[in-house]
Amino acid sequence: MNKNRLEAFSDGVLAIIVTIMVLEMKAPRGAEWDNLSELIPKFISYLFIFIMVWIYWNNHHHLFQTVHKVNGKVLLANGFLLFCLSLQPFVTAWMGENHFARNPVILMAGVLLLSAIAYTILTFTLIKLHGSDSVLRKAIESDKKGKISTLAYVIAIPLAFIHPLISCGIFGFVAIMWLIPDTRIEKALKK
Amino acid sequence: MNKNRLEAFSDGVLAIIVTIMVLEMKAPRGAEWDNLSELIPKFISYLFIFIMVWIYWNNHHHLFQTVHKVNGKVLLANGFLLFCLSLQPFVTAWMGENHFARNPVILMAGVLLLSAIAYTILTFTLIKLHGSDSVLRKAIESDKKGKISTLAYVIAIPLAFIHPLISCGIFGFVAIMWLIPDTRIEKALKK
Amino acid sequence: MNKNRLEAFSDGVLAIIVTIMVLEMKAPRGAEWDNLSELIPKFISYLFIFIMVWIYWNNHHHLFQTVHKVNGKVLLANGFLLFCLSLQPFVTAWMGENHFARNPVILMAGVLLLSAIAYTILTFTLIKLHGSDSVLRKAIESDKKGKISTLAYVIAIPLAFIHPLISCGIFGFVAIMWLIPDTRIEKALKK
Amino acid sequence: MNKNRLEAFSDGVLAIIVTIMVLEMKAPRGAEWDNLSELIPKFISYLFIFIMVWIYWNNHHHLFQTVHKVNGKVLLANGFLLFCLSLQPFVTAWMGENHFARNPVILMAGVLLLSAIAYTILTFTLIKLHGSDSVLRKAIESDKKGKISTLAYVIAIPLAFIHPLISCGIFGFVAIMWLIPDTRIEKALKK
Numbered sequence: 227m228n229k230n231r232l233e234a235f236s237d238g239v240l241a242i243i244v245t246i247m248v249l250e251m252k253a254p255r256g257a258e259w260d261n262l263s264e265l266i267p268k269f270i271s272y273l274f275i276f277i278m279v280w281i282y283w284n285n286h287h288h289l290f291q292t293v294h295k296v297n298g299k300v301l302l303a304n305g306f307l308l309f310c311l312s313l314q315p316f317v318t319a320w321m322g323e324n325h326f327a328r329n330p331v332i333l334m335a336g337v338l339l340l341s342a343i344a345y346t347i348l349t350f351t352l353i354k355l356h357g358s359d360s361v362l363r364k365a366i367e368s369d370k371k372g373k374i375s376t377l378a379y380v381i382a383i384p385l386a387f388i389h390p391l392i393s394c395g396i397f398g399f400v401a402i403m404w405l406i407p408d409t410r411i412e413k414a415l416k417k
Numbered sequence: 418m419n420k421n422r423l424e425a426f427s428d429g430v431l432a433i434i435v436t437i438m439v440l441e442m443k444a445p446r447g448a449e450w451d452n453l454s455e456l457i458p459k460f461i462s463y464l465f466i467f468i469m470v471w472i473y474w475n476n477h478h479h480l481f482q483t484v485h486k487v488n489g490k491v492l493l494a495n496g497f498l499l500f501c502l503s504l505q506p507f508v509t510a511w512m513g514e515n516h517f518a519r520n521p522v523i524l525m526a527g528v529l530l531l532s533a534i535a536y537t538i539l540t541f542t543l544i545k546l547h548g549s550d551s552v553l554r555k556a557i558e559s560d561k562k563g564k565i566s567t568l569a570y571v572i573a574i575p576l577a578f579i580h581p582l583i584s585c586g587i588f589g590f591v592a593i594m595w596l597i598p599d600t601r602i603e604k605a606l607k608k
Numbered sequence: 609m610n611k612n613r614l615e616a617f618s619d620g621v622l623a624i625i626v627t628i629m630v631l632e633m634k635a636p637r638g639a640e641w642d643n644l645s646e647l648i649p650k651f652i653s654y655l656f657i658f659i660m661v662w663i664y665w666n667n668h669h670h671l672f673q674t675v676h677k678v679n680g681k682v683l684l685a686n687g688f689l690l691f692c693l694s695l696q697p698f699v700t701a702w703m704g705e706n707h708f709a710r711n712p713v714i715l716m717a718g719v720l721l722l723s724a725i726a727y728t729i730l731t732f733t734l735i736k737l738h739g740s741d742s743v744l745r746k747a748i749e750s751d752k753k754g755k756i757s758t759l760a761y762v763i764a765i766p767l768a769f770i771h772p773l774i775s776c777g778i779f780g781f782v783a784i785m786w787l788i789p790d791t792r793i794e795k796a797l798k799k
Numbered sequence: 800m801n802k803n804r805l806e807a808f809s810d811g812v813l814a815i816i817v818t819i820m821v822l823e824m825k826a827p828r829g830a831e832w833d834n835l836s837e838l839i840p841k842f843i844s845y846l847f848i849f850i851m852v853w854i855y856w857n858n859h860h861h862l863f864q865t866v867h868k869v870n871g872k873v874l875l876a877n878g879f880l881l882f883c884l885s886l887q888p889f890v891t892a893w894m895g896e897n898h899f900a901r902n903p904v905i906l907m908a909g910v911l912l913l914s915a916i917a918y919t920i921l922t923f924t925l926i927k928l929h930g931s932d933s934v935l936r937k938a939i940e941s942d943k944k945g946k947i948s949t950l951a952y953v954i955a956i957p958l959a960f961i962h963p964l965i966s967c968g969i970f971g972f973v974a975i976m977w978l979i980p981d982t983r984i985e986k987a988l989k990k
Contacts, residue, residue, distance in 0.1 A: 233807070235431065628821070
């Protein structure tokens with residue numbers, strides 16, 4: 227089965243997710259800079275979601291570069307990933323509107339963890355389909371970034387009980403780690 | 418005529434339909450878990466629509482894997498299918514906001530039935546174009562799942578008069594049946 | 609220059625235009641059939657826009673089947689067409705909310721006429737690029753449907769002063785005429 | 800790495816950005832022409848954003864015509880460009896609702912300047928990847944339009960303190976300059 231439509235559908239859904247948050251940013255009434263400052267939490271939320279979706283799109287792009295076919299299980303795993311990602315704008319909005327209170331931050335950590343797990347499931351479904359000798363298998367072998375992210379989100383949940391901003395710091399750290407272009411798969415493809 | 422644009426346009430429309438419902442989930446004001454619980458019906462509605470659209474996208478994807486050309490009638494049948502699917506978010510929202518009252522559940526059964534019929538029409542239009550010896554024809558021969566679904570939606574309408582939740586149970590049963598990856602067409606393609 | 613991205617961008621914009629109207633259909637509060645009947649004008653508006661956009665997508669699809677390259681002027685003509693089409697949901701909503709009063713119907717005729725003109729400009733820009741011996745040139749030679757549509761929209765403007773519903777009847781007539789699959793280009797391609 | 804998905808994702812995001820503004824144009828209550836005139840500022844804002852996004856899409860299209868591969872840095876630069884462009888509808892709405900007051904106009908100039916810088920970064924990232932002998936390098940050599948645009952946006956910021964409409968005039972001038980089809984890259988490809 228061809229991978230093109232899976233990519234096209236994923237691109238469509240991700241493009242909409244990324245722009246849901248900017249739709250929420252309504253122009254304020256007054257023309258003063260102060261009127262704009264009310265929107266700063268919404269702007270930060272939008273920036274965060276834009277970066278998160280961009281990272282997932284980027285990784286998704288790298289992942290499917292290495293594979294040549296998909297099956298029903300891959301479609302299912304991909305659907306689950308898209309569902310998890312589609313919850314991020316909602317949870318980010320809840321977190322932003324409550325000034326990073328404990329409960330929304332815990333839910334955010336939960337949704338980010340679920341997204342990371344969904345991505346891992348997708349990766350393993352693809353490896354199972356392509357065999358242990360595949361380019362993908364070798365590229366992913368020592369998936370340090372993936373393991374650090376998952377671990378970070380797990381730790382972020384209890385840490386939110388000490389102070390929610392510690393967890394938010396972790397979310398930011400993971401995002402910055404992924405923003406640095408990933409050369410792992412690019413190198414494996416060249417070999 | 419080439420099938421690529423029909424696939425691209427369908428992917429675009431389906432990607433939007435799938436995300437209409439998540440746009441409806443507005444972040445609640447308070448930061449307590451109780452504030453979140455008000456959104457559970459909307460969340461279930463979103464989950465249901467996501468699964469339904471994913472199933473149709475999945476089947477649509479399988480269907481067009483087996484064909485190589487389209488004509489004006491296929492475009493028309495595909496347009497009718499997209500229109501039926503685009504009504505599902507609206508009816509699901511009506512059903513969810515009225516706590517699964519009888520009338521919305523009957524309308525839901527009607528729209529689901531209409532979507533199933535539209536999909537069947539699309540299948541037959543494609544078979545007619547490709548001839549009775551086509552891969553598609555053989556793959557679809559004993560379309561058990563399709564027949565069960567259509568029958569289930571027909572039965573769901575009178576059963577809603579006994580109790581609407583029986584019909585809702587049927588909707589859930591059909592969705593789960595389709596979520597299990599379909600190997601019918603995959604096998605036919607391998608032969 | 610390659611035509612693929614022009615098609616992809618157009619598909620994206622058209623997919624959004626087609627679903628703008630369904631976003632406007634909010635679920636009514638009560639669970640009675642009467643509550644639903646309030647939405648009938650919005651439903652008819654949505655159905656009309658869905659059909660119009662589908663027709664333009666369909667014709668756009670046929671048109672670009674016959675061509676192999678695009679230039680800057682084609683991109684400009686295509687952008688103008690998309691802009692005209694993007695105004696249709698707004699004008700349809702204005703027409704529907706005012707129960708087909710004279711002014712909204714006149715504006716509707718104007719926007720439909722502008723869209724038809726934009727499509728004609730796009731066609732001629734493509735013919736100019738591909739030369740008078742092209743498949744497209746021959747296929748379009750006796751563009752009866754296009755001429756009838758343009759003429760019908762022109763006539764619909766003064767007729768709205770007699771009664772707006774006459775103009776609405778004309779809009780419906782043109783839509784039905786186009787819904788019948790167009791075999792003109794399909795035949796020319798076969799030769 | 801393949802450029803197709805970068806193009807598809809960009810097309811999806813741009814298609815949504817272009818239609819955000821038309822979603823804001825709600826049908827007025829009355830059926831008189833006067834009721835429509837209230838929407839003129841929103842219409843002008845929509846027209847401006849449509850033209851701006853079309854120009855960027857057009858240039859993006861030309862740019863990627865000349866390249867055959869992308870890397871992680873290109874994906875990052877492209878993501879930054881899309882983020883800048885996604886802020887334009889919001890700022891345009893703020894500007895329109897405050898009748899082109901000084902502060903919104905300054906912010907508009909800032910966002911337009913940022914978008915121009917993001918586009919320049921994307922161009923240089925692509926040139927660095929493809930080498931100084933590439934088609935792209937030669938085509939872009941004397942990028943007069945790009946330099947004039949950036950300079951114009953820089954000048955528009957202080958000029959807004961004299962009168963905001965001078966800056967708005969500059970925005971319009973730059974838009975019209977780009978609307979004229981760009982033959983630079985087309986010619987370089989022919990050689």
